Amino acid sequence: MAQESQTYHFPHRHLLGLTDYSTEDIHYVLEEAKGFREVLERPVPKVPTLRDKTIVNLFYENSTRTRVSFELAQRRMGADVVNFSASASSVKKGESLKDTIQNIESMKIDMVVVRHESPGVPHFLTRVVDAAIINAGDGAHEHPTQALLDMFTMLQHYPSLKGKKVAIIGDISHSRVVRSNIIGLTRLGAEVTICGPKSLMPLFAEALGAHVSYNLEETLAWCDVAMALRIQLERQGGQTALFPSLREYHEQFGIKMAHLEKYPDFLIMHPGPINRGVELESAVADCDRAIILDQVTNGLAVRMAVLYLLSGRMNER
Ligand code: NCD
Numbered sequence: 546m547a548q549e550s551q552t553y554h555f556p557h558r559h560l561l562g563l564t565d566y567s568t569e570d571i572h573y574v575l576e577e578a579k580g581f582r583e584v585l586e587r588p589v590p591k592v593p594t595l596r597d598k599t600i601v602n603l604f605y606e607n608s609t610r611t612r613v614s615f616e617l618a619q620r621r622m623g624a625d626v627v628n629f630s631a632s633a634s635s636v637k638k639g640e641s642l643k644d645t646i647q648n649i650e651s652m653k654i655d656m657v658v659v660r661h662e663s664p665g666v667p668h669f670l671t672r673v674v675d676a677a678i679i680n681a682g683d684g685a686h687e688h689p690t691q692a693l694l695d696m697f698t699m700l701q702h703y704p705s706l707k708g709k710k711v712a713i714i715g716d717i718s719h720s721r722v723v724r725s726n727i728i729g730l731t732r733l734g735a736e737v738t739i740c741g742p743k744s745l746m747p748l749f750a751e752a753l754g755a756h757v758s759y760n761l762e763e764t765l766a767w768c769d770v771a772m773a774l775r776i777q778l779e780r781q782g783g784q785t786a787l788f789p790s791l792r793e794y795h796e797q798f799g800i801k802m803a804h805l806e807k808y809p810d811f812l813i814m815h816p817g818p819i820n821r822g823v824e825l826e827s828a829v830a831d832c833d834r835a836i837i838l839d840q841v842t843n844g845l846a847v848r849m850a851v852l853y854l855l856s857g858r859m860n861e862r
Contacts, residue, residue, distance in 0.1 A: 555854050559678045561667045562687035563728040575697050578850035594853055595624035598655040605631040605661040610817050611681050615658050618848035643673050650674045677855040685719050691816050692725035694844040707734035712764045714740045715774030715824050718747040722816045727753050740764040744787040761798050765808050772814040773800055773824040791823050801826040812836055
């Protein structure tokens with residue numbers, strides 16, 4: 546695990562978003578994650594760190610990677626895990642979020658991992674329960690563990706992110722991944738360009754702290770890393786009215802093998818789930834320069850680090 550610094554104490558009880566995390570905090574989490582990445586390489590990839598902790602995964606929105614990754618991270622650290630999925634719960638019988646969480650907490654819960662379609666739900670939970678809260682995605686607001694694992698994965702390729710050029714391409718206005726990544730990447734000294742159709746660009750895009758481009762070709766010529774994002778149809782009321790068609794989107798903003806041949810250096814990332822043939826040509830997702838599955842593996846280590854740091858265990862060392 547990371548070296549304990551004489552002067553630095555991890556100051557957080559929750560991970561609601563990277564907005565609250567300083568450059569030093571982010572470096573500290575990523576350093577801690579390196580230790581857990583090594584644990585994952587062992588024949589028995591487990592540590593007993595959270596043996597006496599009970600954690601609830603409260604998922605009000607669909608999820609594959611993030612939910613499985615959090616659950617595996619918790620189990621690999623020996624925690625008791627309860628999975629709550631809104632579609633199979635009393636939420637369907639009209640129970641409020643506050644009642645649901647207070648009832649769950651009465652069962653002596655230490656930490657809650659929450660994903661919800663409404664921005665601000667993780668913040669709200671900190672006011673109604675005592676458990677440590679981890680945001681696993683709140684609407685189009687933040688997805689901090691995704692950005693942490695993305696930065697961790699980039700740092701496996703570069704000694705530092707200072708001056709690195711990261712392009713985030715796709716549905717910018719509906720993405721929580723982009724917001725957390727811009728905050729984290731710029732704190733670590735990277736330059737970020739967001740690229741996509743005008744209709745999928747937020748009104749105050751520059752205020753996010755990134756360059757804005759509507760030209761894929763120029764963006765790919767510029768970047769060291771190209772992170773493609775899914776078109777979030779479910780957050781657009783299920784319609785494609787914001788652009789002519791998925792085929793046309795792919796024509797203009799999909800990353801294709803031809804781009805890889807033309808620009809031989811940039812790495813390809815994607816938070817998943819990928820819509821093959823839309824944001825990435827299928828062969829691009831499977832090529833050597835795509836580090837998408839490394840992102841998934843690293844997600845486990847980063848989430849183990851976050852769980853450990855927020856469990857209060859550190860203070861007992
Ligand atoms: C992202 C999410 O849920 O925000 N996925 C993820 O967590 N791996 C991106 C997406 O849904 O497209």
